[in-house]
Amino acid sequence: MPLLNEEIRQEVSRFLEDLPGPVRLVMFTQEFECEYCAETRQLVEEIADLSPRITAEIYDFQADRAKAEELGVDKIPAIAVIGAQDYGVRFYGIPSGYEFSSLLHTTRSVAAGKPDLSDATLKVLGGLTKPVHIQVFVTPTCPYCPQAVVLAHQMAIASPMVRADMVEAMEFPHLAYKYQVMGVPRTVINETVHIEGAAPESMVVAKLQEALKNN
Amino acid sequence: MLDFKLTTPQREVRPSDEETYDLIILGGGPAGLTAAIYAGRARIHTLLLVGPLPGGQPANTDVVENFPGFPEGIEGPELAQRFVAQAERFGVQIVHDSVTGVDFSVRPFIVRTDSATYRAHTVIVAMGAVPRRLGVPGEDRFFGRGVSTCATCDGFFYRDKRVVVVGGGDSAIIEGLYLTRFAREVILVHRRDQLRATQIYQERAFANPKMRFVWDSVVEEILGEKTVTGVRVRNLKTGESSVIEADGVFIYIGMEPQTQIFAGQLELNERGYIVTDRYQRTSVPGVFAAGDIQDPRYRQLVVAAGTGAIAAMEVERFLEMYPQNHQ
Numbered sequence A: 001m002p003l004l005n006e007e008i009r010q011e012v013s014r015f016l017e018d019l020p021g022p023v024r025l026v027m028f029t030q031e032f033e034c035e036y037c038a039e040t041r042q043l044v045e046e047i048a049d050l051s052p053r054i055t056a057e058i059y060d061f062q063a064d065r066a067k068a069e070e071l072g073v074d075k076i077p078a079i080a081v082i083g084a085q086d087y088g089v090r091f092y093g094i095p096s097g098y099e100f101s102s103l104l105h106t107t108r109s110v111a112a113g114k115p116d117l118s119d120a121t122l123k124v125l126g127g128l129t130k131p132v133h134i135q136v137f138v139t140p141t142c143p144y145c146p147q148a149v150v151l152a153h154q155m156a157i158a159s160p161m162v163r164a165d166m167v168e169a170m171e172f173p174h175l176a177y178k179y180q181v182m183g184v185p186r187t188v189i190n191e192t193v194h195i196e197g198a199a200p201e202s203m204v205v206a207k208l209q210e211a212l213k214n215n
Numbered sequence B: 001m002l003d004f005k006l007t008t009p010q011r012e013v014r015p016s017d018e019e020t021y022d023l024i025i026l027g028g029g030p031a032g033l034t035a036a037i038y039a040g041r042a043r044i045h046t047l048l049l050v051g052p053l054p055g056g057q058p059a060n061t062d063v064v065e066n067f068p069g070f071p072e073g074i075e076g077p078e079l080a081q082r083f084v085a086q087a088e089r090f091g092v093q094i095v096h097d098s099v100t101g102v103d104f105s106v107r108p109f110i111v112r113t114d115s116a117t118y119r120a121h122t123v124i125v126a127m128g129a130v131p132r133r134l135g136v137p138g139e140d141r142f143f144g145r146g147v148s149t150c151a152t153c154d155g156f157f158y159r160d161k162r163v164v165v166v167g168g169g170d171s172a173i174i175e176g177l178y179l180t181r182f183a184r185e186v187i188l189v190h191r192r193d194q195l196r197a198t199q200i201y202q203e204r205a206f207a208n209p210k211m212r213f214v215w216d217s218v219v220e221e222i223l224g225e226k227t228v229t230g231v232r233v234r235n236l237k238t239g240e241s242s243v244i245e246a247d248g249v250f251i252y253i254g255m256e257p258q259t260q261i262f263a264g265q266l267e268l269n270e271r272g273y274i275v276t277d278r279y280q281r282t283s284v285p286g287v288f289a290a291g292d293i294q295d296p297r298y299r300q301l302v303v304a305a306g307t308g309a310i311a312a313m314e315v316e317r318f319l320e321m322y323p324q325n326h327q
């Protein structure tokens, strides 16, 4: 049984038409597949079927440990969205519900290798000298969340210093607990700074600078 | 059951700030998207700024039962997604950006976002409304960390917990019932001694064993050190104060328009809603408004959609007479 019905398949094909560059969806699962690992694998394979420029690569989190380490993947299911280079764009947990939009949106941006951010933001990101790790906690039923996820991913595309993860809170309850997630989206920058809700670009940039000061 | 939603605009072309649009629609809810469907079909050169919530309020509503054409009811997010898809189909350029300022004193009008400045001959304002806050101590501190206005987003975090829902209207009941899927107990705190919600929702709420009701009471404070531990309520009839233990608080005490950026430019009423006439015209010729941002009375999807359609049809008429209309 396909995960994507015919209607959504058509929408996705249209959305991915003339993708500006090739994209690899590098997915990590394991032999005894975790909750939603099987579905996540199937999802990336179905998406790859809908565009000639997208390839799905499936790795085993245990057996291919070196690969996981190379990409900094520390939990599964995981998808690394990789274009002309690895920008540090990750999805942890299945991108279903509203997060499906995030995955496709981010895939387009990775294909283009060009972030859609304001000049002011690009300037700040261009000047980064320390690494930044953005984690955006979401649930699949949260309509505000894709904005926060896509924005974080754009920042990763813009700067080699930035890595950005979507983390699906329901699949990683220990992380939700660790970061005291009681509402989504919740963005955690370098473990220290938190943002509640989908904040505008300029505010995320300000928080990012705050996080770097703390370090 | 997994589902997959595509609410992202098809093409993230950066719209050009050089060209002047015939129409810019502010807001991608039922009103703005209906206006976009009409404008697209009329071949009006249109840009739509979606803002923070693509599809508008239905995107975080559990089920909609009174939108015509869906006899079994339709999930709010699906309806929202269908609005977006239909508007896109007719070629309207949709951008994920929020308005931060406007200038309606110049022609063409100016619309600003965080990252760009756009120009347009006409504007439809359809930015809807956002949930009203309680304005009590503890609320801001715990917002997004125990205090929420989105049950569909955050309900999951209250599995087997106790939550307080504040309000007595349709939204409070619908979302309260939704929360009973996760929570052990849902305590509804309402300022009157009876619900304002539609009869059919009241019946369901009273029949639900997980729902409890605290009448004639208002929340005065949200309590907790690191996390929410409860609320302090005051009974309006007896004046007595008491504490209800809870892990989370969901607020559904109505909506309010966000019209600060229009202050001094468009006529607003005393509650901050944009004043419109029956043709959805505002106090500035060429600027129209539709949906909840100008409607404190009905606040229904069909009405929002209806006023969006009127606004777009009036824009079409306005542009036909253009540029005389702007002299």
Ligand SMILES: Cc1cc2nc3c(=O)[nH]c(=O)nc-3n(C[C@H](O)[C@H](O)[C@H](O)COP(=O)(O)OP(=O)(O)OC[C@H]3O[C@@H](n4cnc5c(N)ncnc54)[C@H](O)[C@@H]3O)c2cc1C
Binding pocket: B026, B027, B028, B029, B030, B031, B032, B049, B050, B051, B052, B053, B054, B055, B056, B057, B058, B060, B061, B062, B063, B064, B065, B066, B067, B097, B098, B099, B100, B126, B127, B128, B129, B130, B170, B171, B174, B175, B290, B291, B292, B293, B298, B299, B300, B301, B302, B304
């Ligand atoms: C929980 C709940 C349940 C409901 N149930 C029903 C129901 O069963 N039946 C019914 O008929 N009605 C129901 N309603 C009411 C209905 O959803 C609203 O009347 C309707 O959505 C109003 O549409 P709108 O387009 O005017 O505004 P909204 O739906 O509020 O949409 C506003 C749009 O403006 C955008 N926006 C906001 N700020 C900006 C900005 N700065 N720049 C650009 N864009 C911006 C937002 O992103 C959004 O897209 C319900 C509402 C709620 C909250």
